[in-house]
Every structure is written in structure tokens, then in C-alpha cells.
Amino acid sequence: MNQYLKKYKHTRIFFGPGARLEIEKLAPDLGRKALLATSRGFAKREGFLEELVEIFNKLGVHLQVFPGIEPEPLDTTVENLARQIRKSKPDFLVALGGGSVIDATKTASALATLNLEIDKLWGTDRLTPLLDRAGLKLRPLLAIPSTSGSGSEVTKFAVLYDTREKIKKAIADLALCPNFALVDPEIMLSMPQGLTISTGLDALAHLIESFLNQQPGPDWLGPMTSDSVKLILQYLPVAAEHPRLLEPREKLALASTCAGIAITFKGTGLPHGFSFAFREILPHGLTVALLLAPCWRYYLPVVEPQTRALAPLFGINPALPLSELGEAVFSALENFFRKLGQPARLVEAPGITNSILKAAVEALLRNPSKLQNSPRPVPEKDARTILMQILKSA
Numbered sequence: 001m002n003q004y005l006k007k008y009k010h011t012r013i014f015f016g017p018g019a020r021l022e023i024e025k026l027a028p029d030l031g032r033k034a035l036l037a038t039s040r041g042f043a044k045r046e047g048f049l050e051e052l053v054e055i056f057n058k059l060g061v062h063l064q065v066f067p068g069i070e071p072e073p074l075d076t077t078v079e080n081l082a083r084q085i086r087k088s089k090p091d092f093l094v095a096l097g098g099g100s101v102i103d104a105t106k107t108a109s110a111l112a113t114l115n116l117e118i119d120k121l122w123g124t125d126r127l128t129p130l131l132d133r134a135g136l137k138l139r140p141l142l143a144i145p146s147t148s149g150s151g152s153e154v155t156k157f158a159v160l161y162d163t164r165e166k167i168k169k170a171i172a173d174l175a176l177c178p179n180f181a182l183v184d185p186e187i188m189l190s191m192p193q194g195l196t197i198s199t200g201l202d203a204l205a206h207l208i209e210s211f212l213n214q215q216p217g218p219d220w221l222g223p224m225t226s227d228s229v230k231l232i233l234q235y236l237p238v239a240a241e242h243p244r245l246l247e248p249r250e251k252l253a254l255a256s257t258c259a260g261i262a263i264t265f266k267g268t269g270l271p272h273g274f275s276f277a278f279r280e281i282l283p284h285g286l287t288v289a290l291l292l293a294p295c296w297r298y299y300l301p302v303v304e305p306q307t308r309a310l311a312p313l314f315g316i317n318p319a320l321p322l323s324e325l326g327e328a329v330f331s332a333l334e335n336f337f338r339k340l341g342q343p344a345r346l347v348e349a350p351g352i353t354n355s356i357l358k359a360a361v362e363a364l365l366r367n368p369s370k371l372q373n374s375p376r377p378v379p380e381k382d383a384r385t386i387l388m389q390i391l392k393s394a
Helices: 002-005 018-030 047-058 075-088 099-114 128-135 187-188 193-212 221-241 246-266 270-275 284-302 305-312 323-340 354-366 368-372 380-392
Strands: 012-013 033-039 062-069 093-095 141-145 157-162 167-172 179-183
Touching: 002 246, 012 018, 012 157, 012 246, 012 270, 018 047, 018 284, 033 047, 033 075, 033 099, 033 193, 047 062, 047 093, 062 099, 075 099, 075 141, 075 157, 093 099, 099 128, 099 141, 099 157, 099 305, 128 141, 128 179, 141 187, 141 246, 179 246, 179 284, 187 246, 187 305, 193 221, 193 246, 193 284, 193 305, 270 354, 270 368, 284 305, 284 323, 284 380, 305 380, 354 380
Parallel strands: 012 179, 033 062, 033 093, 093 141, 141 179
Antiparallel strands: 157 167
């Protein structure tokens, strides 16, 4: 499956055990001064930060570390990082961590380069025109993911928490794609079981949502997506039960990066749009996974070919009548979640109230790109009713 990584042109991808060490070959061509952003404990605790510091010292590259990025990063944290980038003026940036770290670094790079406020970037395709008008480019960014879920090391997306409006929002622009992705499954061996499951389910949702979406993509995207779904269904339970085994980590890392490629071409849809309201309730990956079946059920009349193509991966006969086929696939998804020790449906998850469901509807309506990506249109005049019906069926 590694051939798919070579077909992707927006990010140069280095994949496999030890891939993080490619930074020793790449860094000298990028400059003599770097800023590395990471989370508050992982990289130092596991020794990866010290390893990179030693490499940069050997190369004679001055390295500054920004270690303060929290899970589901705040816009204020990103603004602090942007100020640090403007102050230190690094030649290039390194993001070492999960999707939160990479998303924050992408956005901070844009803010620092253009010297603007984050509200100028929310939404789709707003960054590139600003860069073009200013005659500027973002600093080179090397992304080293520590989880197998977001695929942010290759995507055009960044998702952050807007502290003023108290909601998660997305920025989407190809200029945000990292220049290099060093995807090393050895880094992921330390992931705890809960994080392994949640991030793996996030990657699964990315793959299925993008496969169901109607946006165009290259001819190799469909086979890549199917192969990646197969990897997650096979290897996520193994990684959850045996976290220190390298092979399942490698397979999940590959599937996650491929999922990032898939959503860069085709985006996500209603499950991710709804998920922005569940930040305080459930892990993101579990949220979007539990929202797959109810949203897919709404899509079903217009995604018959995609559903029949995915059915065999779940052990379902693709020749069944469509409604029966759909319910069989949704049941298989629920069984997969149970196998992982997770709720099978949203209604089974703790903390789900009617007010949360209403907030999820509003969150989706405030992020219109997800609504527009729905394979089956949601008529504007009936949107709240339809969206609530979807959630009530979850």
C-alpha cells in the first residue's frame, strides 16, 4: 500500500520504522534555525524530544522548543505560538505530536507569516489568496505524527477551538499541507489503549466519510480507501489489546495517513460537522464513529454504489436489497465498536442529552462546509428538523 503515499503530491511522505530520523537528512537544506512545537509531556517523557535535540545539535541547527499545545488546541494557544514564530524567525518548523500539535503549528505558521488574526482564516480556501496577494509562502513544515488518527501530517485541514464563540472550527486550504511527513510507527508504540481506539476510529470515519462523499478524486483514491478500511478493521483490535506490537502500529499508521490523503481530496461530512459540539463529552474519534451509521442511513438512497463497494469489507453480501444491506453494514459497525469495548450507538454513550444534540445541530450549521459535503443534500428550510432526526436515530 505504500505506493499510494508516493502518488500524493501535496506532502512528501517518509514512512516506516525509523522514519523520524530522516529529519537528519532534510534539516540541513531547510536552514540553520528551527522551531519545534509539541505537547506538554509526550515527546519529553518518551525521549523523542531529546533525540531530536541531539540531532539538531549535531547538525549545528539552532532549535527552539514550544511545548505548550493542549489536546484540541485553543485559538489562544495558536496565537501564542504565532507570536513566538514571529519573534524567533525560524527558517523552518517541526510539529512533533498528534493532530492537535500539527493543526496548531500549521495555523500558527500562517498567522505568523501574514501577521493577521485567526478569524481571517476560518473556513475554506481563504489562506492561499492572502499569501498570493502578499507575495509570501509559509515556512517549510515537517510533521512527525505521534498518533494514528487525524492524518494531519498530510491534510489541508486544521481544527481548533474558538474561545470567543466557544466552538470548534475548521480551516481548510492546500497551503496548510505540511511539506514533509515523517510517519514513524515506533513513535506510536507508547499510545495508551483509549487513545489508540479513539484515533483509529477517527481514521476509520475519515475513510468512510470521504468514500461516501461525491467530490472528485484521482482513480487510485477508491482502492486506497478500501484497502485502508480493511487495515483498520483488522489491526485496530490487535493494537488496542497489544499496544507494544510494531506491526499493527505500522498498519494503522499507514491507514491513518491514507485517510488524511482521502479527506484532503474529498473532505468529511455530517459526522465531523456534528462532532464539534461533543468536545466536553466524548473523545473525538469515538464521536465521529458513532455518528457514521445514522448519517450514512440518511445518505443511503444516494450512495448505493459506495455502500455496495464497502459491504464486503464488513463481511456483508453486497447483493442484498439496499435497505437490508445498509442495516447489515450498520450492525457490523456496531459490533466492531463493541469488540473494542466501546458504546455501539451514540445513545449508549454517557452524557448525551437533548441539549447536546441541539448544540450539535447548531455546530454543524455554523460550519457550512460539512453541510455542503453531505452526499445527500440537506434542504436549508428543513435543515434543523432533518439534522435532529439523524441524531435522534443514533
